[in-house]
Amino acid sequence: MQRPAVYTVHYRLKNQTGEVVDTSEGGEPLHFMLGSDTVIRGIQEAVSGRAPGDCLEVTIPPAMAYGEHDPELVRRVPRSAFEGVENLQVGMTFQTNTGDDAQVVKVTGIDGNLVRVDANHPLAGLTLYFDLDIIAVRQASDDELAAGSPLTPAS
Numbered sequence: 001m002q003r004p005a006v007y008t009v010h011y012r013l014k015n016q017t018g019e020v021v022d023t024s025e026g027g028e029p030l031h032f033m034l035g036s037d038t039v040i041r042g043i044q045e046a047v048s049g050r051a052p053g054d055c056l057e058v059t060i061p062p063a064m065a066y067g068e069h070d071p072e073l074v075r076r077v078p079r080s081a082f083e084g085v086e087n088l089q090v091g092m093t094f095q096t097n098t099g100d101d102a103q104v105v106k107v108t109g110i111d112g113n114l115v116r117v118d119a120n121h122p123l124a125g126l127t128l129y130f131d132l133d134i135i136a137v138r139q140a141s142d143d144e145l146a147a148g149s150p151l152t153p154a155s
Contacts, residue, residue: 008136069125
């Protein structure tokens with residue numbers, strides 16, 4: 001069985017009009033192992049089998065990125081749930097500790113004593129447009145296979 005590859009990739013994320021909204025240029029590139037859950041499936045599929053020096057333009061639908069926007073993750077909660085928060089405002093984010101998993105929620109509306117929060121990923125429901133530059137590719141080590149992620153950048 002062949003070992004999964006570890007990729008080092010610079011990226012530029014663009015919106016629908018082509019404006020760059022996030023980039024790794026000038027900073028750390030992405031380091032990931034194919035098959036891990038640290039990078040969206042659309043990027044993994046785009047680079048699979050590619051070599052250093054390859055440059056790709058990739059359009060990734062929501063199903064291969066952060067999923068569709070789930071209306072069930074938008075809730076109204078009592079303002080009292082934000083006890084101790086002065087000047088609660090739309091756009092603020094909070095980490096919740098209810099249920100089995102911690103969630104990050106964003107305040108999307110305030111109506112009197114009710115606060116609307118959205119636990120969807122900020123990019124859920126969006127088609128993503130990436131420019132990807134593959135810097136390096138190598139096979140995963142035994143330690144990385146055990147960890148499920150790269151321990152060092154590809155070189």
